Amino acid sequence: MNIDDFDDKEYKNHKENKNSQDDFEEVCYLCRRSESKVGKMIHIPNNITICSDCMQKTFDTINKGDNPYMKMMGFPPNMFHLSNEIPGMQKVKKKSEEKVTEEKEEFDRKKLPSPHIIKASLDEFIIGQEHAKKVISVAVYNHYKRIGADPVKDVEIEKSNMLMIGPTGSGKTYLVKTLARLLNVPLAITDATSLTEAGYIGDDVESVISKLLQAAGNDVKKAERGIVFIDEIDKIAKKRNTNSRDVSGESVQQGLLQLLEGSDVEVPVGASSKNAMVPMTTVNTKNILFICGGAFPDLDKIIKSRLNKQSSIGFKADLKDKYDEDMNLLQKVTVDDLREYGMIPEFLGRLPILYSLEMLTKEMLVKVLMEPKNAILKQYQSLLAMDEVELVFDPEALEAIAEKALEKKTGARALRAILEDIMLDIMYEIPKDDNIGRVIITRDYIEGKGGPVIEMRGIGKHKVIAANN
Template sequence: MSDDKNKDEVLETVSDSDDKKEFEDICYICRRPESKAGKMIHLPMNSNICICSDCMQKSLDAMNNSNFNYSDMMNQINMQDLFAMPPMMNNFTGDPVPKSQKIKKKKPKEEQKPLIDLKNIPAPHKIKAQLDDYVIGQEYAKKVMSVAVYNHYKRVATNTQDDIEIEKSNMLMIGPTGSGKTYLVRTLARLLNVPLAITDATSLTEAGYIGDDIESVVSKLLAAADNDVEKASQGIIFIDEIDKIAKKKNTTSRDVSGESVQQGLLKLLEGSDVEVPVGASSKNAMVPLVTVNTRNILFICGGAFPDLENIIRERLNKKSSMGFGADLNDKYDNVPNIMDQVTIEDLREFGMIPEFIGRLPIIFTLQGLTKDMLVKILKEPKNAILKQYQKLLALDEVDLEFDDGAIEAIAEKAIAKKTGARALRSIIEDFMLDIMYEIPKDDNIGRVTITKDYIEHTGGPVIEMRGTPALEEKHQV
């Protein structure tokens, strides 16, 4: 008999210990769990009732108050729990109400798997092949970015397994507006499935001045990673319009949006611990802060760098001399793709400080878009603009086609606007407005063909009704 009793005591002790591991106590007064309120004080008369230290202190302070009403306190006490009376039944489930209100303890977070696995990193030629499906031209830029990103994430995955520490491969992209800088980075981040933050350098100022602080670029990356610090610390930050923070020349005022911003970005590019607010763009007392390490964040900076061509030409023309074999002073005035000959000295002359350029070891240029490239952009990518409009009209069961003359006319208009690929959308929206408005009126329209005359406003589109032999034959095929 005594052995059975000892076994029951042992089982009860084990169950109590398991219960303590699985559940956490709740304060009888404020109903806060132990994880929020801290260690609980168990009343000696009944171990099922516990009170947090804050409520106990408030109770003692109230009792010491001369205006304290003891009758009100007794009315608020649950006598059933206090004297361990038989439990009441739950009105909803019919189960007995437990003597102590407890909640399950939160399980500790499992060790997160690394975001980038060395075996799953695609090789540079595979990255470039994927970029080719979305980006037309810019072969050199796609090749440089593929190798740089591949090496960067190999560095992240290996996490310096030996004494040889691999430095970051931050990039600087130089190219005219509309050449695809932002689109390249956005496509690259989508293919790699890593968080991406795109920010504009024009809004950045030195800390304490009107504008965004330097750390706001990391805040945007944290938001893009759903406030996951581990995921954000391995993402990509693209800072556009980086040429706008060049050092101002011939100024007597403090350069809070130029050289000062470059100085502030140095620690981010190199790698440091940065405190950023969660769910907000600025620090204040009401917003919690988290620490993000930028050591494994890949920074890509891009800018058009206007007037940089003149600096390059001026440097090259200095080599000219006098005599029969001398170079002409205007030899480099009409050289195509002169931006390819940019050097670090040219960027310093433009206004970028040496420390900033030194933290961007990979510098490459993008070419301006030609007519042939614009024609391919309209037709060949997976999400080409013409394919988007064809899909829109296909939802109305209407075929949309463009003849070759129309596509070339669109490309010529885009070149005249001098805004690169951005001009294509506005041009197409202009002449597609009437078509998108009129087609839903008539259910008999089966095909619309855009011609060169319609683009140049000298004619109209070719409209074919349903029942046309050629149209019927196409749908049967």
């Protein structure tokens, strides 16, 4: 078509349409990957584009004589749910050159903060756990040094995989989340309770890497230097006194061995399960940092039993109840204790860094309420500040909240539930009166013996809200 055939208005519209089309690139009808990732698309009738990988998989499926998918040769338009599709076009927005360059940028070791800087950043969000923060800072620093440095001749530096033990609510998951956010690396958090041996109902161990690939935006290079946190790792301990097959215990530990050490894993792209119509990609786990965490209930009994073996009759004998009141008994854990708990030696050998978190004390819980950047009290104070009301907690009130949390024995998790209950009436009543200027939470209000102190603007103090029942 010649330009002479258009008048000025038509030519302008044609140019605008062409420019808008250039802002998009084609995507595969089946796997939804863009042309920049999979190469040139194959065009078939009905304006459908398919990448060469999916086309080959389709042919492989059709060539099976007894397959149930012969209907797919017609490619019905409603065969798959299409997301992010622009009406009338099977295309997606092209990424800008800046973003593409940014994604392809290699890992720079010089930008990695040193251990003391990593720990100082963690200190802003996490109270206590000084030993744990120091261990994880050094381990992560050494791990990413290993990735970014040129290989040393005749020296192979092994991975710094970690096993983190701590009571519930001590901050295991929050510690890893904060670390990944500070380092700006992909993080996948998975639960070991859903993992089973291949062939049984549940998730295969490869699903751990699938989640990491999704967290990295299906960028394999980015995923290969990410962090995987496997929570509830104590749930895959060997089952005792069972006559059935242990498909979610020792067999899962065996399946994780190659992932922890480093191997090539075939994982689906853009899906959580493998099937014939989903393209696969290979992810190498050699440079992926694995952090396993668990509460390990009843592990303290094994530790106590080992420590009490020396107890006997005599002047140097230990008392059998010596460790009954030790809140941080998990700090004395050894590899032998974990083996007796049900973790196999091969699995523990691939987690060379072992450390424990402390049980939160009353003083630590008070600090958790007040000091972190995103402390719970600061959140409530910000909410009331939007109504131009100042929220103040008496020091004794904070101690009362911490005491209630200790009774629940769920660590820092209990603080939010207690505060939600305490603040319910206040958050409900305060917006009714624009004259309220300050709310002071007292110990009596926490214990249900009175109400909070309300200060009206320019008037004085009086209590107006009844105590919780």
